[in-house]
Amino acid sequence: MAPASSSTHSAVTLNINGEKYPLSVDHRTTLLDALRERLDLTGTKKGCDQGQCGACTVLIDGRRAVSCLHLAVAAEGREITTIEGMAEGDRLHPVQQAFLDLDGYQCGYCTPGQICSAVAVIEEHAAGWPSAVTDDVRPEAGPPPLTADEIRERMSGNLCRCGAYVSIVQAVARAAEAHEETAKEASA
Amino acid sequence: MREFDYRRAPDVAGAVALLAADPDARFLGGGTNLVDLMKTGVERPALLVDVRELPLDRIESTDDGGLRIGATVTNSDLAAHPEVRRRYPALTQAVLAGASGQLRNMATVGGNLLQRTRCGYFTDVAGPCNKRVPGSGCPAVEGEHHNHAVLGASDHCVAVHPSDMGVALTAFDAVVSYETADGPGALPLADLYLPVGDTPHRETALPSGALITGVTLPPAPVAARSRYRKVRERASYAFAIGSVAAALDVRDGVVRDARLALGAVASRPWRARAAEAVLSGAPAVGDTFAAAADAELAAARPLPDNGYKVTLMRNLVVAVLTELAEEAAR
Numbered sequence: 001m002a003p004a005s006s007s008t009h010s011a012v013t014l015n016i017n018g019e020k021y022p023l024s025v026d027h028r029t030t031l032l033d034a035l036r037e038r039l040d041l042t043g044t045k046k047g048c049d050q051g052q053c054g055a056c057t058v059l060i061d062g063r064r065a066v067s068c069l070h071l072a073v074a075a076e077g078r079e080i081t082t083i084e085g086m087a088e089g090d091r092l093h094p095v096q097q098a099f100l101d102l103d104g105y106q107c108g109y110c111t112p113g114q115i116c117s118a119v120a121v122i123e124e125h126a127a128g129w130p131s132a133v134t135d136d137v138r139p140e141a142g143p144p145p146l147t148a149d150e151i152r153e154r155m156s157g158n159l160c161r162c163g164a165y166v167s168i169v170q171a172v173a174r175a176a177e178a179h180e181e182t183a184k185e186a187s188a
Numbered sequence: 189m190r191e192f193d194y195r196r197a198p199d200v201a202g203a204v205a206l207l208a209a210d211p212d213a214r215f216l217g218g219g220t221n222l223v224d225l226m227k228t229g230v231e232r233p234a235l236l237v238d239v240r241e242l243p244l245d246r247i248e249s250t251d252d253g254g255l256r257i258g259a260t261v262t263n264s265d266l267a268a269h270p271e272v273r274r275r276y277p278a279l280t281q282a283v284l285a286g287a288s289g290q291l292r293n294m295a296t297v298g299g300n301l302l303q304r305t306r307c308g309y310f311t312d313v314a315g316p317c318n319k320r321v322p323g324s325g326c327p328a329v330e331g332e333h334h335n336h337a338v339l340g341a342s343d344h345c346v347a348v349h350p351s352d353m354g355v356a357l358t359a360f361d362a363v364v365s366y367e368t369a370d371g372p373g374a375l376p377l378a379d380l381y382l383p384v385g386d387t388p389h390r391e392t393a394l395p396s397g398a399l400i401t402g403v404t405l406p407p408a409p410v411a412a413r414s415r416y417r418k419v420r421e422r423a424s425y426a427f428a429i430g431s432v433a434a435a436l437d438v439r440d441g442v443v444r445d446a447r448l449a450l451g452a453v454a455s456r457p458w459r460a461r462a463a464e465a466v467l468s469g470a471p472a473v474g475d476t477f478a479a480a481a482d483a484e485l486a487a488a489r490p491l492p493d494n495g496y497k498v499t500l501m502r503n504l505v506v507a508v509l510t511e512l513a514e515e516a517a518r
C-alpha cells in the first residue's frame with residue numbers, strides 16, 4: 001500500500017473522555033466516523049450524516065456539537081466528551097439516570113445524542129442563555145424558567161423517530177431540577 | 189469527497205496568504221455548511237484553511253456606541269451576548285431562530301453570511317443548476333419552487349438566501365469587514381450580495397480569497413425595540429419560508445424611525461426601504477403598516493407555487509409592526 005500522502009492525511013491526537021487517542025486520519029474523516037469506525041466508540045450514532053437529526057451529538061470543549069459535520073482533524077486540541085464519558089464509574093450521569101427512570105426512549109437509537117444534548121441544554125440554561133421561545137431576551141429580564149416549551153425548543157436539534165418526546169421532555173426537566181438543587185446546595 | 193489538505197491559519201495575514209496561493213482553497217469556519225456541501229460534491233476544495241483559532245472571536249463596543257462582532261464568534265455566543273440582547277434584541281432572536289443548539293455552537297458569523305442556498309437543485313449534483321454550473325439552466329422555475337424567491341430574482345435563478353442572522357444584521361445597517369492579500373476592506377452588508385441577473389453563481393462582492401474578519405453594527409437606538417419573527421413548516425429547527433426583522437420608534441403615536449428587513453424572499457436578506465419610507469413620520473396604526481408592506485411587496489414577482497409568500501409576508505410585516513407599536517404604547 002502506498003504511504004499516506006502528508007497533504008491529505010494528518011497524525012492527530014484526539015482527547016476523548018479524558019483519554020488521548022493518537023490517530024492518522026484522512027482529512028475527509030468526520031469526527032463521527034473517527035469515533036465509530038476507528039476508535040470503536042460506537043455509542044455516538046449516525047442518523048442523517050447531514051446535521052439534521054442530532055443522533056451524533058457530542059460535547060466539544062463542553063459545548064454540544066454534531067460530530068457528523070465536524071472534521072476529525074479539526075478536533076485536535078479539543079476536549080471531546082461522548083456518551084461513553086458521561087457516567088462516573090458505575091454512577092450514571094444524572095441526565096442518564098433521568099432518561100432511565102422516566103423512559104426517555106423507545107428503541108434507544110437517538111438516546112446518546114439526546115443525553116449529550118440535554119447535558120448541554122442544562123448548562124446553557126444555567127448560564128442564562130435565552131432560546132427562540134424566550135419572550136424577552138434582554139438580560140434585564142433574567143433567565144427564563146425551563147418550562148416544557150423551553151425544553152422542547154432547546155432540544156429541537158435532536159429528532160426521535162420513535163416519538164418518545166413526551167418522556168424525553170420529562171427526563172430533561174427532572175435532570176434540570178436536580179441540577180438546580182445541587183447548585184443551590186453547593187452555594188448554600 | 190475529493191481529498192484535500194488542511195491547515196490551521198496561524199494569523200489573519202497567514203490565512204489570506206494561504207487562500208491567495210490556491211484558487212481551490214476555502215476557509216473553514218464551523219463547517220456546518222461547507223462540510224455538508226463537500227459530502228454532496230457541490231464543493232470540492234483542495235485545501236481547507238481552518239479559521240476558528242484566529243483572534244476574531246470577540247464582541248466589543250465601538251466608541252460611537254455600536255458593536256463590533258468578530259467573524260469567528262459562534263452563533264451561540266453572539267445570541268447570548270448581553271449587549272446584543274440589550275441593544276439589538278432582534279439579532280439575538282434571529283440567531284436563535286436558526287438551526288439547532290448544536291449547530292449554533294459550531295457555526296460562525298462569517299460562515300453564516302456566506303452559507304449557500306438550500307435550493308434542492310443546487311445540492312443535487314446530478315442535475316442542472318445555473319448557480320452550481322453556470323449556463324446549465326434553472327429547473328426550479330418550472331419545478332419545485334414553493335420556497336423560492338418572490339423579490340429580486342431573475343429567470344436564471346430564483347433561490348433564496350437561508351440566513352436568519354443576516355436579516356437582522358441587514359435591518360441594522362451592518363458593515364462587513366474583510367482582509368485580502370492586498371489589504372483590508374469593508375462593505376455594507378446590503379451591498380455584500382450581488383444582484384442575481386444572469387450570473388447567479390457570482391454571489392458576493394467580496395474580492396476573491398477575502399477573509400471576513402468581522403461585522404460592525406452602527407449605533408441604532410431604535411434597535412433596542414426590535415423583533416424577529418420567523419415562519420417555517422414546523423415549529424422549530426427548520427429554515428424560514430418567510431421572516432421579518434423590524435424595529436420601531438414611536439412617539440406620540442407617530443413613527444419616528446423604522447427598520448425593516450425580510451428573510452427567505454430573495455437571494456439576499458431583503459432590506460425593505462420602500463416600506464420604511466412609508467412608515468417614517470406616519471401614524472403608528474395598522475393601515476400604515478399594511479400600506480408599508482404593500483409598498484415593498486408591489487415589486488414581488490411570484491412563481492406559480494410561491495404566491496402564498498406575498499400574502500404571508502404582508503401579514504407578517506403587519507403583525508410584527510403592530511406588536512412593536514403596542515409595546516411602545518405600554
Ligand SMILES: Cc1cc2nc3c(=O)[nH]c(=O)nc-3n(C[C@H](O)[C@H](O)[C@H](O)COP(=O)(O)OP(=O)(O)OC[C@H]3O[C@@H](n4cnc5c(N)ncnc54)[C@H](O)[C@@H]3O)c2cc1C
Nearest residue numbers: 051217218219220221222286287296298299300351352400
Ligand atoms: C440542519 C441544518 C439546519 C439549519 N438551519 C438554519 C436556519 O434555520 N437558519 C439559518 O440561518 N441557518 C441554518 N443553518 C445553516 C447554518 O446557520 C450555517 O451552516 C452556518 O451558519 C454556517 O457557518 P459555519 O461557520 O459553519 O460556516 P462554514 O460551513 O464553515 O462555511 C460556510 C462558507 O463560508 C465560508 N467562510 C467561513 N468563514 C469565513 C470567513 N471568516 N471569511 C470568508 N469566508 C468564510 C466558507 O469557505 C464556506 O464557503 C442550518 C444548517 C443545518 C446543517
Ligand code: SF4
Nearest residue numbers: 307309317326345346
Ligand atoms: S433557483 Fe438557483 S440554485 Fe435553484 S436550481 Fe435555479 S439556479 Fe440553481
Ligand code: FES
Nearest residue numbers: 047048049054068
Ligand atoms: S448524524 Fe449528525 S446530525 Fe444526524
Ligand code: FES
Nearest residue numbers: 106108160161162
Ligand atoms: S428512541 Fe427510537 S429514535 Fe428515539
